[in-house]
Amino acid sequence: MAPYARPMPSSPRPDPEKAADREVDWDGVRLHVITGKGGTGKTTAAASLAIALATGGHRVLIIEVEGRQGLSQVFDVPPLAYAERRMAVAPGGGEVFGLAVDAEEALLEYLEMFYNLRRAGTALRRMGAIDFATTVAPGVRDVLLTGKAKEAVRRQQDGVPVYDAVVMDAPPTGRIARFLNVNAEVAGLARSGPIRTQADAVMAVIGSRLTAVHVVTLLEEMPVQETADGVQALREAGLPVGGVIVNQIRRPRLNRTNQTKARRHSFDVAAIAAELSSAGVLTASGTLAGSLVDVSGSTIVDVLIAEAADHAERVALEQRERENIQALHRPTYEIAFMPDGVDVGTLYEFAESLREQGMA
Amino acid sequence: MTHAHDVVPRAPSLDVDALLDDRSIRVVVCCGAGGVGKTTTAAALALRAAERGRNVVVLTIDPARRLAQSLGLTELDNDPRPVPGTAGEGSLAAMMLDMKRTFDEFVESNADATRAATILANPFYQSLSSSFAGTQEYMAMEKLGQLRARAIADQSWDLIVVDTPPSRSALDFLDAPRRLGSFLDGRFIRLLAAPAKAGGRAYMKVLAAGFGMFTTVLGKVIGGQVLTDVQIFVGAVDTLFGGFRQRADDTYAMLQAPDTAFVVVAAPERDALREASYFVERLEAESMPLAGLVLNRVQATALPDLDAATSTAAAARLEVGSPKSITAALLRIHADRIATFERQFRLVERFSAVHRGVPVATIPALASDVVDLAGLRAVGAALAEQG
Incomplete structure (x- = not known):
């Protein structure tokens, strides 16, 4: 068993309203990475989990890394800039902040933070160096993006973490192990130097118990197969596999x-x-x-x-896929199918449900 | 069966058979966001074209395992193989893109053996050919160019159907090759390789002040070894390739040719339709020929006149007297289905309001995945039914 393995969520659970008695499956995890096959609802799941984690007065940061402005759409707020902004409140005084990480901005910020070189950015950009480092060179971009998540997890004010949890709406399952395993990724490019150092610092968070990588799937053959492949790739890379979130669960209408x-x-x-x-x-x-x-x-x-x-x-096929998911031996959570679609209100219903299931 | 005009009242139907039978069309490109069924659509279109008498090759990028098997793609050999089991006079060949191999072959066919060996062994080249952002798109374009040249040279195929890489944005297929090409041909890589040659003395004069800082920063960011690797790489490829950018531009121009047709694939979901919108706008801006939109996984209903509210209310009435009424369960199943149908209808209606005149074809949501030729044939038939 992997060191990160946890028991399947047990029920009945303590009263979800009493924060003190609550036992959650991911106690101690500060970075929740959400992946899944394209089209399975990663962003919806990430947003719901962020609200669930913020419930009861916590402060949560949700970050997106693919430049799609998916978060602004699910939260129905204007597009996010490269600045943390409050996007939603959660029951019990919690707050969800959002950030769209941009690799170029992250690089300039990084140069400034460590070398006081922000002004150099303009010259570098003119020479194409920024473009090279952030869009073409393998690994560098991912180190910058995951580096931002690591920074948010580690950030403190007066000795107290600024965020209780960070949720990342991550790239799809097919690319997740490579994306997170930045050490291996920069190995070919940077064998020493600050990118390497940064990669090591990122791995100290992402490869540890501080992180859980959750996979979103539908009860369909291809997404479940990709989930299994993704879980295996994560395990092979030594990354902490979290739970499986099964989205769009339809209620069987027939016995x-x-x-x-x-x-x-x-x-x-x-x-x-x-x-x-x-x-x-x-x-x-x-x-x-x-x-x-x-x-x-x-x-x-x-x-x-x-x-x-x-x-x-369809119910019969879903049952077969359920068995395939169970064979992965990971805690499993469900999100209901909404025939009318998902809006901000639905996210709060999903968040409540994830809390009841012990995910947060 | 639900027809396109039921789902998309404003949109004309995409006549798939007319597209596939049109001998002046020699390339069909299937684009769209990840997870919408591009590969399945490409394979279904290719099979249908073959069974309607054309000699087709389909280039898939990352097919699901069982779909790949059904096309006879059990090994990655980066070369089209005949697909057994197709009906009729035409033929179907299929291949799966191996981007590293395509790049290696590209090097081998453009450099002498010694030089090729130097390039292939270079660590920077190895990164470039296996994990650079945009390499997959560049190589998909490269392979398309090769297939097209071969089709013209030996008449092996009269139609090429292309699946596109599962990028975060559908636009990457169009943009990434040029981005990579520009980078490889650009000033920056030449600066890395041999600063003195970059742009003559005048250029260096301007840069001189900043250049010390430039190398310092670069060394800090990516490490000194990379510079050495890049120098060797650029030295080896410099005079050989006749321009990566030029090559990317040539393939791009090919996509604007009148014998190419784009099929944009989307699921009737908000995000996928937004991607599709961007793509359609871009094709218009670039004068690239758009054949139409394929909507995958559309919730079909043969009873659109019995709406969700009526069904639910009737089910509730029956459940008062008999809570386990089967009829009530059937009405609730119908209500779930029609609610999805209505939501999709609204989304697609919005798309069509903006993109008036874009023809649409739909593929109904299937209970199970398409894993064999019979399944692909059924998808092709569903697509053609709306004509």
Whole structure:
């Protein structure tokens, strides 16, 4: 077992409102890195976790590193600059700050901080050196981005950490191990010197118990496969694997028996038609009520049964993927599917749910 | 089946078969954000074109394992292989891009053996060919150029379908090769390699004051060894390649040719559609030919007239009398489905309001992933159905 392995979240849990009795799965973790296949909802999960961690009066920083302004969209605030800004409040007086890390700005900041060389930045930029270091050279960019997360984790004021936790909306699973494993990445480019030193300092946080890398997935074959591959790559790189967040969980609307019936199309058609009439979906003449187009009752029943069969099929596939996720032996958390889409209010529901599940 | 005009009232339908049958189109490029199904779409279009009689090669970038297997791509040999099991007169070949190998071959075919060996062994080259940002895009373009040259030379294919790398932004496919090309041909790398040659004396005069600081900072940031590696690399490639930037520009120009068609792939989700919007705008700005938008994983419904509110209310009424009513469960399943359908409808409607006239084709959300030729054929058929 990896040293970071934790037991699966147990239930029932202590009263979530009483912060003092709460036991959470990631106690001691200060940097939560959120990865996952593209399109699985990394940003939504990261934002929800940030609110969950801030709940009860904590101060949390959420950072994005891919220049997509995804955070400003999920929090519905104007685009973020390279400056920490309060984006949301959390129940119990918590605060979530946001930062879009820009590699170029981070490099200039770094030059200033360590060499008092900010003015040199202009000259360097003209020569293409900044562009080289931040967009083309492998590793340097990632050291700068992860370096900012490390700095935020370590930052103190009057001997107290400025942020209780830092959440990073990170690159997708396919690139995560390479992105975080900055030591290996800069090995080819910088065998010594400050980039190397910085990489070592970053690894001291990212490769330690201060960090957990959580993977977001859907209950679909490809995202689950990528989750398994990503977890393996993280383990091979010696990076601390966190939990698996399963997004877009759909509630099964049929019990097991009816799922089987649905897949076999063996429902009682006449009984369903009768119930549709009694519920007012069908008119007395057996067509769709309140519709301008003429849809027959038998068409409606057929479509509903076909949709139920599709649903049952999907539930069965989801069950198989659930088993694949369980085989990873990581704490697992669920986020519900929202047919109407996700807005800022939904993030708070997700945050509450993640707290109930013991993630924060 | 839901047709494009049901989902996208303002948008004309993308006639996929007309596109694939058009012999004047020789390159179809599938672009879009990561995770939207670009590879599957590219493979489905390629298979459909082949089964409609064309001789097709599909260049995939990073296919899921089982999809790769279904195309016979069990080993990465960086060369197209025939795909067995296609129907009809046409043919399909498939390949998976190996960016390092493409770069190595590029070096080997442009330098004599000794020089090539020097380059391949150079640590800076090794970083460049395996992990530089933009190398994958550059090499995808390079491979496309090679396939196109070969298609013209020996008539092996009359259609090339290209998948694009899973970049954070779809625009990287267009921009990254030039960025890398500019860097490799640029002033900076020449300064690194041989400062005195960079731009003659006048240039050095201007720079002289700053140059000490420049090397100092650079040494601090990236370390001295890199400078040595870069010097050797640039020395070896300098006269050989005839310009990385030029090469990138040439492939870029190829994408503006009238025999190329872009297909933008998106999922009916906010972020993916935003990416698609950027891309469509960019194609317009660059006069690159856009064939249309493919919307993947669209929630289909054959009963759009029974809306979510009515379904939910009826389910609730039934549940009062019989909490376990199957009909109520069916109505709730329908309500979930139609709610997703309606949300997607609104998102796509907004896209089409901005990009009027962009033809759209949809692929319905499938319960399972596409892992074989039959699955790709079904996707192709769904795409074509809207014509």
